[in-house]
Structure formats: C-alpha cells, structure tokens
Amino acid sequence: MSELEKAMGMLIDVFDRYAGAESKKETLTKQELKALLEKEFPNFVKNGKNNEAVNKLFENLxxxxxxxxxxxxxxxxxxxxxxxxxxxxxxKGPK
Structure with missing residues (x-):
C-alpha cells in the first residue's frame, strides 16, 4: 500500500477505536470525541481536556x-x- 493509502486506513482505524464505546459504532459521542482529542491530538488541540472547548468543537462538527x-x-x-x-x-519558511 502507498503512504497515502496507509494514512487513510489509519484515519479509519483511529475513528473506529473511539466510536461506539458508548453507543453507535458509526458515530462519536461528545465523551468519545473528548477521549479521541486527548489521546490522538495532544499537541494540536491543547484544550482537549477543557469541557467548554470540547462542547464548542462538538457543536461545530x-x-x-x-x-x-x-x-x-x-x-x-x-x-x-x-x-x-x-x-x-x-x-515558517524552508526547513
């Protein structure tokens, strides 16, 4: 598989790992999304542990x-x- 195909598979796997822990396996609840953010986006979503930020993100998504x-x-x-x-x-310019 190509790198892009692997990346797509990884996105599916990550979603599936968190979806369905509380209810439907095809969707994320607010708590499942919070768990995903805390574990999978610790460097990008600094407010993942902030309930207000998670609530706002959930509403927007x-x-x-x-x-x-x-x-x-x-x-x-x-x-x-x-x-x-x-x-x-x-x-940031050239590396």
Missing part, C-alpha cells in the same frame, strides 16, 4: 445536529486541521 459526530463530520475536522498545519509549516 455536528453539522446535521443529531448529537453525534459521524465519520464524514470527523474527516472534515481532520482535513481542516491538516490544512491549518500545512499553512503554518509553510509560513
């Missing part, structure tokens, strides 16, 4: 307002965070 974050909503978050990191890394 839950586009269809069903009180769950599905895989598509999660991927939008990951893609957005990746784009921000890309921009930040390229603003």
């Amino acid at each position: 839950d586009n269809n307002k069903d009180s769950e974050v599905d895989f598509n909503e999660f991927i939008v978050f990951v893609a957005s965070l990746t784009a921000i990191c890309y921009k930040y890394c390229h603003q």
